[in-house]
Amino acid sequence: MFKGKKGKVVLMLMMSMLVVFAAACGNNANSGNTENNGGAATNNVATNAPTEEAAKLSGEIKIDGSSTVFPLTEAAAEEFNKEHADVRVPVGVSGTGGGFKQFCAAEIAIADASRPIKDEEATACKDAGIEYTELSVAFDGLSVVVSKDNDFIDHLTVEELNKIFMTGSTVKTWKDVRDTFPAEPIVMFSPGADSGTYDYFNEAILDKAGIRNDEAISFSEDDNALVQGVSGSKYGIGYFGFAYFEENADKLKVVPIDGGSGPIEPTYDTIKDGSYAPLSRPLFIYVNNKELERPEVKEFAKFYIDNIGALAGEVGYVALPDEQYATEAAKIQ
């Protein structure tokens, strides 16, 4: 009798726990619905009366794509939210390719891209009836780095880089690269094949032949691991985004690259004026034109172009020339 009662108490406890959970979830759902309705209502008001749009913007602008562009978009979203607190700007990092896939399925409003859209991606968008506007937002410079202790490298040519990293390369020691270098084995570090940085290096330096994959080279998706690797080995060499070199300039030595017109060191100036070739690249955002009709998306795109020049340096990228921003801004008027 007593035991039965106890059992009942336990069961009751269990049930009440469930009820509490259910209630919590129920509330969630309800408040979410009202919030969504509220959001939709304000949207309508804003469309009907554009004069009020600056005062009350809301809604959601979904963004996804390149992890290289992410810091820029994150910065833009953060600053944008200071002015328009009710607009939600979630940003994901599915990679440039993953971003375009969602973009052409109309799942997101804006795609971050570290390269221009490919033909097949453009076709996919077209087939889905999606028109878009391409906006250049900043430059990224790939920096080739060696250890601070390396005292023999003053520059490398594109051919030499090609010789070192090319798939099937027989280069083992620095002497194999240039006769004046010591006969010490080269220790190589590279971002993994899934990263846009790998793609870009592969394209700009190796003509898409692929990076060697043998015991002389280590791959890592974590740029900080690459920094550790290069700074820790006297005969090491590696490459990654300019931002990572900037942050670790005290541990690394950047290698000026000769692309045919003399060695150029990557700096904000050489990346900006395009002389640091071929290792500087433009970064883009792609905006769905239909989404661009929503006042909050338009406002965000404008805000992005107007402010990204100032924000780029802060997150380790290089701003475009001012007249270029004017051109980009004109695309979304």
Place this chain on the structure above:
Amino acid sequence: MNIFHDANRKQIAGRRRTDWLLHILFVTATSIGVIALCALLIDILLDGVTRLQPDLFTNFPSRKADGSGMKSALVGTIYMLLIMAPVSFIFGVGAAIYLEEYAGKNRFTRIIQLNISTLAGVPSIVYGILGLALFVRLLALDKSLIAGALTMTLLVLPIIIVSAQEAIRSVPKSRRDASFALGATKWQTVSRSVMPSAIPGILTGVILAMSRAIGETAPLVMIGALTYVAYLPEGLKDSFTVVPIQVYNWLSKPQVEFQELAASGIIVLLALLLLMNFSAILLRNKYQKNV
């Protein structure tokens, strides 16, 4: 006689030595795990303790390390738990009761049983792919809180079912027999006789499964939990982020301040895990006394 005695002694000494060597071996085996964990904890604590400030809990993520927080991630994790716990409890325990008490001991049951045990060992990313296809695309739930929570429910269900089954199985058969002898129906027996004894074990299993779920990243990355979220999810269909994803995001940034933030994020996650495991133990002890 004497010689025999000596040989015997030698043999004993040899055995003692083997025993001693194995003792050392097992102690080493144990301490490797413990030392690795301690090293990890100390390293993370040293890195992250300076960033363990109110800002971490009250601020949204920011591109600047100072004042960057993980409010949205923490709230996302807690909301996910609140949805996941009741759903996985109902389905998990329901399945366990069926398999242990109602299902006949036939081939069909054995196949289900085999399936569940196999599912418990499937890599979590596979659940992510399933969640993406089923909840995000097919049911058009988008990259929402509910899609994430349901995917995680699928992930923990096999674990909950197996542990709940074990808890139910450990209830002595005599209790059921006594109940049936008094003319009770199956449900009366299960609800009044079996469950009260089994509930501590079941709850422990559920809580441990939950603590596995809050540390998972892969399936949520797959279904598109987002990296930068500067708002709190307010409805089931809102997009969201969770603590492990926020930590991963911080780890991938170049600035050393973000590495510290990541460490403090890990501390918070570990504290949450410890709290849950601790409450699992408390619950078990409390109910064990009562039954």
